Amino acid sequence: MNVxxxxxxxxxxxxxxxxxxxxxDVMLGSRAPAKLTAWSAEHPGARVGSFAEAAGHxxxxxxxxxxxxxxxxxxxxxxxxxxxxxxxxxxNPIADAPPDNGVLRYFTDLNxxxxxxxxxxxxxxxxxxxxxxxxxxxxxxxxxxxxxPTMFICGDNDGAKRTVRGILEQFGWEVADMGGAEGAxxxxxxxxxxxxxxxxxxxxxxxxxxxxxxxxx
Ligand SMILES: NC(=O)c1ccc[n+]([C@@H]2O[C@H](COP(=O)([O-])OP(=O)(O)OC[C@H]3O[C@@H](n4cnc5c(N)ncnc54)[C@H](OP(=O)(O)O)[C@@H]3O)[C@@H](O)[C@H]2O)c1
Numbered sequence: 165m166n167v168x169x170x171x172x173x174x175x176x177x178x179x180x181x182x183x184x185x186x187x188x189d190v191m192l193g194s195r196a197p198a199k200l201t202a203w204s205a206e207h208p209g210a211r212v213g214s215f216a217e218a219a220g221h222x223x224x225x226x227x228x229x230x231x232x233x234x235x236x237x238x239x240x241x242x243x244x245x246x247x248x249x250x251x252x253x254x255x256n257p258i259a260d261a262p263p264d265n266g267v268l269r270y271f272t273d274l275n276x277x278x279x280x281x282x283x284x285x286x287x288x289x290x291x292x293x294x295x296x297x298x299x300x301x302x303x304x305x306x307x308x309x310x311x312x313p314t315m316f317i318c319g320d321n322d323g324a325k326r327t328v329r330g331i332l333e334q335f336g337w338e339v340a341d342m343g344g345a346e347g348a349x350x351x352x353x354x355x356x357x358x359x360x361x362x363x364x365x366x367x368x369x370x371x372x373x374x375x376x377x378x379x380x381x
Pocket of ligand 1: 172173175176227256258295297300
């Protein structure tokens with residue numbers, strides 16, 4: 165698949181490397197693509213460009229910018245380059261204020277999510293929340309003694325979710341579908357939970373797993 169990744173940070177680089185490893189045709193986008201020169205040299209064939217060029221390249225687009233900048237980055241990418249495409253939303257609405265005793269502050273509240281805002285602002289893009297609830301070193305080929313971890317996803321478009329499920333399974337995840345875009349109200353705060361051990365004790369080697377009873381309802 166052609167994959168366009170909006171972002172130049174740790175998540176964009178980790179997912180870019182993963183898509184590249186699994187044979188996808190990747191382009192990373194940034195306001196300053198030159199900062200990705202070394203990254204692209206390490207991944208022969210992977211390209212870098214502007215947000216609009218990366219989004220235009222992608223049959224699937226990945227949004228990996230800071231939550232505060234998400235709307236700006238998508239505007240720079242251009243709605244015409246997003247319409248009708250799955251947009252994997254890795255972002256979290258982390259506020260500028262510092263955490264309270266290891267608990268991140270969000271600029272959204274429990275009855276709305278960043279992804280719903282983005283879906284409303286870009287109604288023709290097919291947003292799917294994914295990858296936001298784990299640290300970037302574990303996003304591709306996660307390995308845990310406790311078994312295969314679960315990635316929680318949600319979004320309004322079933323076809324887009326099928327595409328994202330395929331990518332997640334290729335990357336080594338079990339997928340749990342939490343319904344429409346409103347599910348992001350529950351999935352985005354998983355990042356707060358994931359980050360508490362990191363912020364309090366520097367522990368970042370964990371991921372969530374949904375346990376189900378065989379034959380249970
Ligand atoms: N770090 C993790 O392990 C992790 C894990 C799960 C989820 N997440 C979420 O994934 C997202 C990306 O995280 P990250 O740590 O890789 O990067 P980040 O430091 O949160 O964000 C860096 C990116 O934001 C873009 N950006 C910043 N201000 C901007 C603006 N005004 N307009 C347009 N773009 C702007 C930068 O664009 P330029 O390239 O143009 O500078 C850069 O690509 C975040 O929402 C984060 O909460 C992170």
